[in-house]
Amino acid sequence: MAVAAPGQLNLDESPSWGSRSVDCFEKLEQIGEGTYGQVYMAKEIKTGEIVALKKIRMDNEREGFPITAIREIKILKKLHHENVIQLKEIVTSPGPEKDEQGKPDGNKYKGSIYMVFEYMDHDLTGLADRPGMRFAVPQIKCYMKQLLTGLHYCHVNQVLHRDIKGSNLLIDNEGNLKLADFGLARSFSSDHNGNLTNRVITLWYRPPELLLGTTKYGPAVDMWSVGCIFAELLHGKPILPGKNEPEQLTKIFELCGTPDEINWPGVSKLPWYNNFKPSRPMKRRVREVFKHFDRHALDLLERMLTLDPNQRISAKDALDAEYFWNDPLPCDPKSLPKYESSHEFQTKKKRQQQRQQEETAKRQKLQHPQPHARLPPIQQPGQVHSQIRPGPSQPIHNAPPPQMAAGPGHHYGKPRGPSGGPSRYPQGGGNPSGGYNPNRGGQGGGYTSGPYPPPGRGPPPYAGSGMPGTGGPRGGSAGGYGVGAPNYPQGGPYGANNQGRGPNMMGGGRNQQQYGGWQ
Amino acid sequence: MAANFWASSHCKQLLDPDDVGVLQPLDKERGLTQEEFKLIKIHMTNHIWKLAQQVKVRQRVIATAVTYFRRVYTRKSMTEYDPRLVAPTCLYLASKAEESTVQARLLVFYIKKLTGPDEKYRFEIKDILEMEMKLLEALDYYLIVFHPYRALLQLLQDAGMTDLTHYAWGLVNDTYKMDLILIYPPYMIALACIYIASVLKDKETTAWFEELRVDMNVVKNIAIEILDFYDYYKGDTCKGEPARGIPEERINAALNKLATK
Numbered sequence: 001m002a003v004a005a006p007g008q009l010n011l012d013e014s015p016s017w018g019s020r021s022v023d024c025f026e027k028l029e030q031i032g033e034g035t036y037g038q039v040y041m042a043k044e045i046k047t048g049e050i051v052a053l054k055k056i057r058m059d060n061e062r063e064g065f066p067i068t069a070i071r072e073i074k075i076l077k078k079l080h081h082e083n084v085i086q087l088k089e090i091v092t093s094p095g096p097e098k099d100e101q102g103k104p105d106g107n108k109y110k111g112s113i114y115m116v117f118e119y120m121d122h123d124l125t126g127l128a129d130r131p132g133m134r135f136a137v138p139q140i141k142c143y144m145k146q147l148l149t150g151l152h153y154c155h156v157n158q159v160l161h162r163d164i165k166g167s168n169l170l171i172d173n174e175g176n177l178k179l180a181d182f183g184l185a186r187s188f189s190s191d192h193n194g195n196l197t198n199r200v201i202t203l204w205y206r207p208p209e210l211l212l213g214t215t216k217y218g219p220a221v222d223m224w225s226v227g228c229i230f231a232e233l234l235h236g237k238p239i240l241p242g243k244n245e246p247e248q249l250t251k252i253f254e255l256c257g258t259p260d261e262i263n264w265p266g267v268s269k270l271p272w273y274n275n276f277k278p279s280r281p282m283k284r285r286v287r288e289v290f291k292h293f294d295r296h297a298l299d300l301l302e303r304m305l306t307l308d309p310n311q312r313i314s315a316k317d318a319l320d321a322e323y324f325w326n327d328p329l330p331c332d333p334k335s336l337p338k339y340e341s342s343h344e345f346q347t348k349k350k351r352q353q354q355r356q357q358e359e360t361a362k363r364q365k366l367q368h369p370q371p372h373a374r375l376p377p378i379q380q381p382g383q384v385h386s387q388i389r390p391g392p393s394q395p396i397h398n399a400p401p402p403q404m405a406a407g408p409g410h411h412y413g414k415p416r417g418p419s420g421g422p423s424r425y426p427q428g429g430g431n432p433s434g435g436y437n438p439n440r441g442g443q444g445g446g447y448t449s450g451p452y453p454p455p456g457r458g459p460p461p462y463a464g465s466g467m468p469g470t471g472g473p474r475g476g477s478a479g480g481y482g483v484g485a486p487n488y489p490q491g492g493p494y495g496a497n498n499q500g501r502g503p504n505m506m507g508g509g510r511n512q513q514q515y516g517g518w519q
Numbered sequence: 520m521a522a523n524f525w526a527s528s529h530c531k532q533l534l535d536p537d538d539v540g541v542l543q544p545l546d547k548e549r550g551l552t553q554e555e556f557k558l559i560k561i562h563m564t565n566h567i568w569k570l571a572q573q574v575k576v577r578q579r580v581i582a583t584a585v586t587y588f589r590r591v592y593t594r595k596s597m598t599e600y601d602p603r604l605v606a607p608t609c610l611y612l613a614s615k616a617e618e619s620t621v622q623a624r625l626l627v628f629y630i631k632k633l634t635g636p637d638e639k640y641r642f643e644i645k646d647i648l649e650m651e652m653k654l655l656e657a658l659d660y661y662l663i664v665f666h667p668y669r670a671l672l673q674l675l676q677d678a679g680m681t682d683l684t685h686y687a688w689g690l691v692n693d694t695y696k697m698d699l700i701l702i703y704p705p706y707m708i709a710l711a712c713i714y715i716a717s718v719l720k721d722k723e724t725t726a727w728f729e730e731l732r733v734d735m736n737v738v739k740n741i742a743i744e745i746l747d748f749y750d751y752y753k754g755d756t757c758k759g760e761p762a763r764g765i766p767e768e769r770i771n772a773a774l775n776k777l778a779t780k
Contacts, residue, residue, distance in 0.1 A: 062623070062646070073662065077660065
C-alpha cells in the first residue's frame with residue numbers, strides 16, 4: 001500500500017484496488033475441506049451478509065499462486081450468470097500471517113487468500129442424500145434446466161467446466177442451482193488447438209473419449225457428466241460407479257454398447273483405444289436398463305449418453321428437448337421446498353462421530369473379504385445380495401470400500417436416522433430415513449459384479465408390491481422399486497431397517513466434504 | 520479467452536488516455552519525470568521480451584505480461600514496486616494465466632543470465648513469489664487480456680492484404696512499448712497498424728475502411744501515436760526496434776532515482 005508522506009492525506013490510494021482483509025469477515029464454521037484449503041461459512045461484519053470463504057492455501061506451493069486458483073479466478077471473473085456461482089471478491093489474510101503452529105510468517109506469499117462466494121445452502125448430492133429426500137419430476141426438471149442453462153452459458157463463453165458432478169452443483173433455499181468449483185475448468189477456443197489433459201472429471205462422470213485418452217475435446221465432455229447426473233437423479237444413485245479407469249470404461253460399454261467406427265467415427269484412432277478394445281461387441285442397453293424412465297427423459301438421456309462426442313447433444317439443444325416442454329413442466333425454483341441448512345456445528349460434529357464409527361465398521365469389515373463394500377444396487381433383485389445382507393441391523397454394507405482413491409470425494413455424509421429432514425414428498429412407507437443414499441456411500445463395489453441385470457432378467461421397474469416396510473430386512477420383496485414416486489426408485493431394498501443402518505451408513509468415499517462445490 | 524471482448528473486464532477497464540501516463544505521487548517525490556517514467560516502461564517491456572525469448576513462451580504470454588506491467592503502474596508507484604522485479608514477475612504470472620507455465624527457478628536462472636552481474640536485477644524465487652501476490656492484488660485479480668493479434672489476422676484476411684501480415688504484426692508488437700493496450704480496444708489497435716502498413720506499402724484501403732464503419736478518427740489517432748513514437752525514439756520501423764535509440768545511461772539514471780534496492 002502506498003503510504004502518504006507525513007502531513008499528507010492518503011487520497012491517491014484508490015480503495016478499489018487491492019484486496020480487503022479477511023478480517024472483514026467473521027468465520028462462523030467450517031463447511032468444507034478441499035484440496036487447496038478449507039471452506040468456511042462466514043458473515044461479513046459490516047453488512048451481516050452470509051458468504052462462503054474458500055481458502056487458497058499458499059504454503060507448500062513452490063510455484064507461488066496455484067495455477068488452478070488462477071484458472072478458477074480468471075474464469076469466475078468473466079462469468080456472470082444466475083446459474084454460475086458468483087465470486088464476490090478476493091480477500092487476503094493480513095500478513096505476517098501465523099501458521100497453524102502459531103509461528104509468525106513474514107512472507108506474504110505464504111499467507112492465505114480467500115475467494116468470497118455467495119453462500120449456498122446445499123449441493124445436489126448432499127440434498128439428494130438427505131434422509132427421506134425424494135425429488136419430484138418437476139423438481140428434477142427444474143434442476144436439470146438450470147444446470148443446462150448455466151452450462152450453456154459457460155460453453156458459449158468458451159469455458160469447459162470439466163468437473164460436473166452433484167457435489168459441484170450448489171443449491172440455495174430459493175431453489176436456485178449454480179455451477180461451482182471451477183478449479184478444473186479451462187477456457188477453450190477454436191483457434192487454440194493445444195492439447196488438454198484427459199485426467200479431468202471425476203471418474204464416474206468422465207466421458208468415454210477422455211477415458212480413451214483424447215486430448216482434443218470440447219463441451220461434449222461436460223454433457224456426458226450431465227447425462228450421468230440426469231440418470232442419477234431419476235434412478236436414485238450413480239449409474240456408472242467405476243472403481244478405476246478400465247472398469248469405468250467397461251461399465252460405460254456395458255450400458256452404452258461398445259464403440260466402433262460406425263457409431264463413433266474415429267474412435268479407433270484414439271490413443272488408448274487398442275488397450276481398452278472390448279473383446280466382444282456389446283449392445284447399447286440404455287433404454288433397457290432405464291426403461292422405467294418416462295419416454296422423453298429416456299430420449300434426452302440417450303442423446304446425452306451418446307458415445308461419440310460429436311453426436312452428443314449440446315446444452316443448447318438439450319434445453320429444447322421435449323422433456324422440458326411436456327407435462328409435468330419444470331417447476332419454478334421458488335416453489336421448491338426450503339430445506340433446513342445442513343451446516344450446523346452440531347450436525348458436523350455428529351458427522352465426525354459417525355465417521356469414526358464408520359471407521360470402526362470399516363476395520364471390522366475388512367476382516368471379511370468383501371470387495372464390494374458399497375451397497376448393492378437395488379436393481380439387481382435376488383442376485384448375490386441376498387446372501388450378503390444378513391439382517392436389518394447389520395451395518396456391514398455401509399462401510400466404505402477399501403479402495404477410495406478413484407471415486408469422487410465430496411460432501412460430508414448427512415446425519416441419518418429416523419429424524420429425517422423435512423420432505424414433502426411421499427416416502428417409501430416405513431422407511432422414513434430411506435432413500436437415495438444407501439447406495440451412495442462408498443464407491444467401490446456392489447455394482448461391480450455386473451452393473452446391470454443380465455439380459456432376459458431385467459428387474460421389474462416397479463415392484464408392484466412395493467416394499468414399504470412390510471417387515472423383513474428387505475421389505476419382504478425380493479427387489480424392485482417399491483417406492484411411491486415413479487421416477488425415483490429408492491429406499492426399496494432396505495425396507496424398515498432404518499435403525500439398523502445407524503450411524504455408519506454413510507460411506508467413506510464421499511464423506512469428505514459436503515461442500516464439495518466450494519473447493 | 521472470453522468470447523466477447525465487450526463483456527470483458529479488459530473492456531471495462533480501458534482507461535482514458537489522460538489517466539495512463541500519470542506519475543504516482545511517490546515517484547514524483549523521488550524526482551522521476553514523465554519522460555523517465557515512459558523510458559523505464561519501454562526498457563522493461565524490452566526486458567520482458569528478451570526474458571521471454573530465453574524461457575520460450577508464446578507471443579501471447581509476452582503481450583499479456585507487458586499489459587500487466589503497464590496496468591500495475593497506473594495504480595502503483597515504481598518506488599514501491601521495483602520495475603526490475605515487477606517485469607519478470609509479470610512474465611511469471613502471465614505464463615500461468617496463459618497456460619504456458621514457466622517455473623520460477625527457471626525464470627530466476629535466465630534473469631541472471633540476461634542481466635549479468637548487475638545486482639539490481641538479481642532476485643530470488645522468494646522475491647518473485649512475493650511480488651506475484653502483490654501484483655495479483657494490484658491487478659485486482661483481473662487476468663484476462665485481449666490482444667490485437669487475432670483481430671489483425673482476421674482483418675487482414677478480410678481485406679485481402681495478407682501480404683502485409685509480417686509487417687503489421689511487427690507494428691502490433693511495438694504498440695506494447697506504449698500504453699495503447701490500456702486505452703483502446705485491441706481491434707482498433709490492429710486497424711491502426713493495418714492503416715500504417717497499408718499507407719507505407721501504398722495499398723489502397725479507403726473503401727475497405729469505410730465499409731468497416733469504425734471511427735476512423737480513433738484509428739488515425741492511434742496511428743499517429745505509433746508514428747510519433749517511432750519518430751521520437753528514432754527506431755527502425757521496419758525492424759521494430761524503437762528502443763534502440765534510448766541510451767543506457769538515461770535508463771539507469773531514471774532507475775537510480777527509485778533506488779528501491
